[in-house]
Each structure stands twice: as structure tokens, then as C-alpha cells.
Amino acid sequence: MRVLSSIGVVAILAGLLSTSSIAQQKSTAPAPRTPWGDPDIQGTWTAEAELSVPFERPQQYGERQLLTDQEYTARLAQTDKQIQTDNAEFNIETADRSNAGAVGSATSPPPHWLERGKTSRRTSIVIDPPDGRIPPTVPSAQRRGIGLRGTFASSTFNGPEDLSLWERCITRGMPSAIFPTVYNANVRLVQGPGVVAITYEMIHDTRIVPIDNHPHVGTSVRGYFGDSRAHWDGDTLVVDVTNISDKGNYRGSRETLHLIERFHRVGPNLRYEVTADDPQTWTKPWTAALDLAPQPDGMFEYACHEGNNSMRNILSAARAAERSK
Numbered sequence: 495m496r497v498l499s500s501i502g503v504v505a506i507l508a509g510l511l512s513t514s515s516i517a518q519q520k521s522t523a524p525a526p527r528t529p530w531g532d533p534d535i536q537g538t539w540t541a542e543a544e545l546s547v548p549f550e551r552p553q554q555y556g557e558r559q560l561l562t563d564q565e566y567t568a569r570l571a572q573t574d575k576q577i578q579t580d581n582a583e584f585n586i587e588t589a590d591r592s593n594a595g596a597v598g599s600a601t602s603p604p605p606h607w608l609e610r611g612k613t614s615r616r617t618s619i620v621i622d623p624p625d626g627r628i629p630p631t632v633p634s635a636q637r638r639g640i641g642l643r644g645t646f647a648s649s650t651f652n653g654p655e656d657l658s659l660w661e662r663c664i665t666r667g668m669p670s671a672i673f674p675t676v677y678n679a680n681v682r683l684v685q686g687p688g689v690v691a692i693t694y695e696m697i698h699d700t701r702i703v704p705i706d707n708h709p710h711v712g713t714s715v716r717g718y719f720g721d722s723r724a725h726w727d728g729d730t731l732v733v734d735v736t737n738i739s740d741k742g743n744y745r746g747s748r749e750t751l752h753l754i755e756r757f758h759r760v761g762p763n764l765r766y767e768v769t770a771d772d773p774q775t776w777t778k779p780w781t782a783a784l785d786l787a788p789q790p791d792g793m794f795e796y797a798c799h800e801g802n803n804s805m806r807n808i809l810s811a812a813r814a815a816e817r818s819k
Contacts, residue, residue: 525729525759530687532705533729535757538682538793539764539786541674543612544619546573549673549782551618551626559626560615573613614785619673621767622781628745629776635746651812657805659742663798665699665718667742668735669753669768672784680793681786683757683764690724690731695793703733710736716749718742730758747772763787 525533546569555561561569618626650656660666671694672681678696685691693700703722710721720738724731735753738744744751751772758765764786771779 536683536685538789540789541679541784543614545674546613547616549619555617557624566615619782621783628780629778635775651808667718680789698796730756747775750774
């Protein structure tokens with residue numbers, strides 16, 4: 495059985511390498527076209543395989559963007575172990591609820607929601623700077639303090655504003671909406687002449703992005719997804735995003751956050767890259783990327799507030815704690 499298991503791992507790795515080679519060959523072919531002649535990037539796509547990839551690159555990998563065969567085999571084994579843990583039966587009364595994210599904990603969804611069955615050779619989501627690390631913050635950002643909002647960052651809950659927009663089922667904002675986290679790692683793109691619609695499975699936000707040369711709206715108009723203007727650069731859709739509300743607080747950024755998104759096909763997949771630039775937060779721009787695979791099963795409804803009592807319970811518990819002092 496050990497021999498057969500080893501043969502199976504080698505076969506899987508060989509198949510993945512072969513698939514990667516084929517994808518690279520196909521990526522040189524012209525992208526498919528819509529009936530009106532634009533590159534066709536439509537479809538439902540998934541970042542599920544990127545769930546196991548750290549956002550910033552662990553330092554032991556240096557500037558390497560891909561794992562070695564040995565490292566990838568270890569990641570596959572860890573993924574398999576995680577699946578077994580996710581699928582294990584647990585008693586809600588005795589589960590380790592202090593371990594954030596663990597199955598059965600207060601911050602974990604039901605095990606059958608989890609999507610951790612696939613993985614990738616990539617060493618990080620951040621691809622630039624070359625070390626895969628987000629650049630340092632500028633002194634003014636350090637002084638004002640940056641980081642998470644909501645239950646993972648605060649112990650004071652005086653009102654809904656102390657919870658993050660995501661916890662309040664409002665939005666994950668830009669560019670968080672496309673990055674995978676535990677479940678609902680899918681996105682759908684639909685094109686029309688001069689426009690593309692982007693729907694994110696988690697919270698079901700939809701952006702309508704015009705493909706034209708019109709200027710951005712005035713700076714007084716702000717939104718959770720900002721103001722997007724797109725154009726084609728060859729087969730790549732380039733989206734320029736400004737006017738993002740600082741209520742989204744992406745990694746501590748301000749209203750000066752400027753994003754450049756790029757979508758293009760690589761073989762059967764869709765490559766997504768986003769460059770974040772905010773001189774009031776980071777010392778220089780940085781870029782993150784996702785390799786999105788076709789998702790033939792489409793997307794499911796995301797009813798965030800259906801039976802959701804979390805915010806009421808958090809605020810009422812905070813008031814009860816105050817009375818008990």
C-alpha cells in the first residue's frame with residue numbers, strides 16, 4: 495500500500511506538471527472573442543485552490559513563487575489532513591471554541607461549508623515586491639494605527655460601527671471581495687458591449703464596470719467599491735479604481751487608495767492581478783494575484799443575514815458585561 499501510495503503521489507505531480515505545461519502552451523493562443531469582438535473573459539471562476547496559499551510569502555521561500563516538488567507534496571499532505579479534520583464529527587458542547595477558526599469554534603462555519611480540498615504550488619498571493627511581502631507602512635500610518643476592525647480586533651462594542659462591514663453583511667469591499675477565505679471562493683464575470691459585470695459569491699456584491707474612456711467621477715463621490723473605469727490592453731482587461739470609501743479600511747488604507755486590476759486568460763484559467771497604491775499607507779505600491787479556475791457548478795445564494803443574530807448578541811453581551819462590573 496505504501497508503494498502504491500507513493501506511485502499515486504508521483505502520478506498526481508506528473509499530471510499537474512503536464513497540465514501546467516499544456517496551460518502555458520495554450521496561453522500563447524489568441525483569447526476567445528465575444529460576438530462583438532472583445533476578448534471573452536466571461537464565466538464563473540473559482541479561487542478555491544488558492545485557499546492554502548499564504549497572502550504574504552513565508553521568508554524561507556525568498557523570491558521563489560512556486561514550491562518545489564518536495565514542498566508541494568508536503569502541502570498536499572497538509573491539505574489532506576485538513577480535510578479529514580474538517581470532516582470529522584465534533585460535539586458542539588465539547589469543541590475547542592477558544593481556537594479561532596477551528597471546526598466547532600465560535601468563529602467556524604459548519605464543516606460542510608469549508609472548501610479546502612484543492613491546493614496550489616504558489617508560495618504567496620503577493621507577487622510584487624519580489625519577496626512576496628507587503629511593503630512597510632509609512633510613519634503617518636503607523637501613528638494612526640492600522641489593522642483589522644471588528645470582533646478580531648476590538649473588545650469594545652458600543653454600536654454597529656465597531657463591527658466590520660463584512661461582519662455586518664454589508665460588503666467585503668475592494669479588493670477584499672475577490673480573495674478567497676474559507677468558503678464561497680467564486681466570482682462570475684458577464685460581458686456586454688462596453689461593459690462588464692463582476693459578481694462575488696460571498697455577500698453577492700456586483701460591480702458594473704464601464705469599458706470606456708470617460709474620466710472618473712468627482713472625488714466627493716465615494717463608495718465601498720469605488721469608481722471603476724476599464725479599457726482593453728491587448729487581451730487584458732485593465733480596470734482603474736479610485737474613489738474608494740475609507741470605511742472599507744483595506745489593510746488600514748485611506749481614501750487615497752488607488753487600484754489597478756488586470757484580468758486575462760491563461761489557457762483554460764483566468765489570471766487576476768491587482769496593484770494597490772496608497773502613499774498615505776505604504777511606502778510603495780504592491781501587487782497580488784490569483785489563478786482562477788473554471789467553476790462549472792456556478793454560484794450559490796449567499797444569504798448573509800438569514801437567521802443571523804451575531805450583531806445583536808455581541809452588543810447585548812457587551813451591555814451585560816458593563817452592568818456586571
